[in-house]
Amino acid sequence: MPGTFTGIVGRGRMYQIQHVDSFTAWSRLISDAFVQLRSEQVTGGHFTASLGMNMLGDIGLMRINARPHAVQRTTNLTNSGDGEYYKVSYQLDGYGLLVQDGRETVLAPGDLAIYDTQRPYTLAFEKPATVIVALIPHHQFRLSTEQVGQVTALALKSNHPLSGTVAPLMNHLGTNLAQWDEYGGYPLARNTVDLLATALGGVLGLETVADTKTRQREKIIAYIDHHLGDAELDPAQIAAAHFISVRTLHSLFENQPHSVAALIRHRRLTEASRLLRDPLLSPHSVQAIGARVGICDAAGFSRMFSKEFGCTPGKYRIEQ
Secondary structure, eight states: OOOEEEEEEETTEEEEEEEESSHHHHHHHHHHHSSOOEEEOOSOSOOOEEEEEEEETTEEEEEEEESSEEEEEOHHHHTSOSOOEEEEEEEEESOEEEEETTEEEEEOTTOEEEEETTSOEEEEESSOEEEEEEEEEGGGOSSOHHHHTTTTTOOBOTTSTTHHHHHHHHHHHHHTGGGHHHHTOHHHHHHHHHHHHHHHHHHHTOSSSSOHHHHHHHHHHHHHHHTTTOTTOOHHHHHHHTTOOHHHHHHHTTTSSSOHHHHHHHHHHHHHHHHHHOGGGTTSOHHHHHHHTTOOOHHHHHHHHHHHHSSOHHHHHHHO
16 A cells, blocks of 8 residues: 655755555665665564655655564665665664674664665564664765774664764754754754764774775765766866876776776766656656766767666666
């Protein structure tokens, strides 16, 4: 059965809450709201759940209230191209079991933990639970992926000294989701993300949050994402903007999954896939979506998109 939907539409933002009364609808809803997930109902009987969500800039905040279930991010799903995010869960009520990177932890009320959507994980709730989840793009987080990998599936307990500042903010943001469109919650969400990085860095005993090269790469990736619509964006422009040579720029990415040029293309196509899934942009043509991410040649956009996602952008939009 379909869920019932209510929302507050803001300029460029939307608070929405959706209630579902079937597990099939819930499985579909959470994959649309987060990243693609495999889900399982762990007890019999009638299933009900609700999801309240608000996008504050590019940071997503969700409040989940659901009956027992489990979600899994499999290896295949991590390669689906649906985004590079960290998720931070703050347990309000009930208990959750989080498994990632060979570790598992039980989240009790007041506990929080981080996990990475680019690596497999499982999160299970054997009884009804209420959770606040922050969805944070990798490039917005001040810890490197290697550092985050050291603390995934480790609970920051409610009585830990480092939890005392960030946990109340997570609670406050999640409890007041509907109000941030009116009052502007992005600065508070951004500060919360910075505090999360500080707290987790403290767990690691870090005095600095990343080595110089990692920080440079993070800044460059953020710059690329901010300038995707610039058709002239290329390594020379990026190097000049960061006061380094093109050779130095290429050396920063020589051992990374993508070269600089390939990274620009990958980020453009990933953003294009997100825009094609956005129902608010359905009146816009595929060519217009390509132009929004800096690929003005329609044939070239279709060719590159097909190579990245295995189908044309038009077919991708229809199938979503």
